[in-house]
Amino acid sequence: MSESSPALQVDGLWKIFGQRADKVIGTPDALLSRADLKAKNGCVTAVKDVSFDVAPGEVFVVMGLSGSGKSTLVRCLTRLIEPTAGQITIDGEDVTKASESQLRELRRHKVSMVFQHFGLLPHRQVIDNVAYGLEVRGVKKAQRRQQAGDLVDLVGLTGYDESYPDQLSGGMQQRVGLARALANDPAILLFDEPFSALDPLIRRDMQNEVVRLQAELKKTMVFVTHDLQEALKLGDRILIMRDGEIVQIGRPAEVVARPVDDYVRDFVSDVPRSHVLTLEYVMRAPTPEDSREGPVMSMDTIVRQAAQAALASAHPVQVVSDGKLVGIVDDDAILRVVVAEESVPTAPTKQAV
Structure with a gap:
């Protein structure tokens, strides 16, 4: 078999x-x-x-x-x-x-x-x-x-x-x-x-x-x-x-x-969606205008695990699969998941997260 x-x-x-x-x-x-x-x-x-x-x-x-x-x-x-x-x-x-x-x-x-x-x-x-x-x-x-x-x-x-x-x-x-x-x-x-x-x-x-x-x-x-x-x-x-x-x-x-x-x-x-959702479900398609700098992570990275590095970076996360860039995750995408479920009244700054 x-x-x-x-x-x-x-x-x-x-x-x-x-x-x-x-x-x-x-x-x-x-x-x-x-x-x-x-x-x-x-x-x-x-x-x-x-x-x-x-x-x-x-x-x-x-x-x-x-x-x-x-x-x-x-x-x-x-x-x-x-x-x-x-x-x-x-x-x-x-x-x-x-x-x-x-x-x-x-x-x-x-x-x-x-x-x-x-x-x-x-x-x-x-x-x-x-x-x-x-x-x-x-x-x-x-x-x-x-x-x-x-x-x-x-x-x-x-x-x-x-x-x-x-x-x-x-x-x-x-x-x-x-x-x-x-x-x-x-x-x-x-x-x-x-x-x-x-x-x-x-x-x-x-x-x-x-x-x-x-x-x-x-x-x-x-x-x-x-x-x-x-x-x-x-x-x-x-x-x-x-x-x-x-x-x-x-x-x-x-x-x-x-x-x-x-x-x-x-x-x-x-x-708690940030503990389950992966970057695959919050990323957007890359464009020629996007920076190619920033943290590189796989599609199956849990949002919660990615949040600290993503919010600490001046550039959005580069999402890759088999070595190929397949998506971009910016701060807003992370915050929509993490902040919303914690019922924070206003979006925190990067230093506060």
Whole structure:
């Protein structure tokens, strides 16, 4: 399989709950709203004709309000919930056609899942909880404990190898769950709202932990959340769902800068734009009259990160892509984003910023 091929590919995925679910797709009933379909024949469409790809090493976030279908979607990917129709391909293998034995191999070797509820074995120490998947695979005790010990250190639990789950905080228990998911060295990690039950400060720490681990391990991740701030922090791209359907897919800056409808616009209305938008979304086209002096920055530089250097310079920012000048960002463009969100009554001078 080439590196350019998707690690995960979903094509035309449906999940309809109800006795006559398989009779809905391909009929006019499939076009009905969720409420109308339920009223007509008692079926509920949880996932409706969803398609997307996830690149190797990408963190792909699926988000939406409660009942949007996001958790059902992620559970369909390994057939913990059986899809009604569509195709799911993981590492070139058609999951929807896999036998029971093939599914077991997929879940043991290629894909691991981290849930909101940790599911730790209370009578086992941390190191044995982490090593559980290796034990199921038949790895010898000495080897699995060595691998598990390395992962305990990796997720920041050094010294807690012999502790039991009830001796750990919620955040520490979730670190054990994360280490257990990594133990089989899966190609893909699936997260189903893993931090939603944690206190805000612990939740932030766990988000930072995922960012750190991703920078080190470069795993392919599908992360389900209802929290936009979490989605923006973790995601390379974000899929927003409503009533089982895709509303928008895009990079965090794209979703904030160019929401496709009022639903998404409401979602992102309180986001600090300077922390998300990149220079790509505030630059203008260069002209022959523009100075070619000033700070040089890439298109994907966050506005907040660029602000200090931009406002301290006597010349506008030169935005480049592949070594080519593609845009100009002047003080006004920076201030429109930074000052507006801070509700400063008047634009500050360069010395004051």
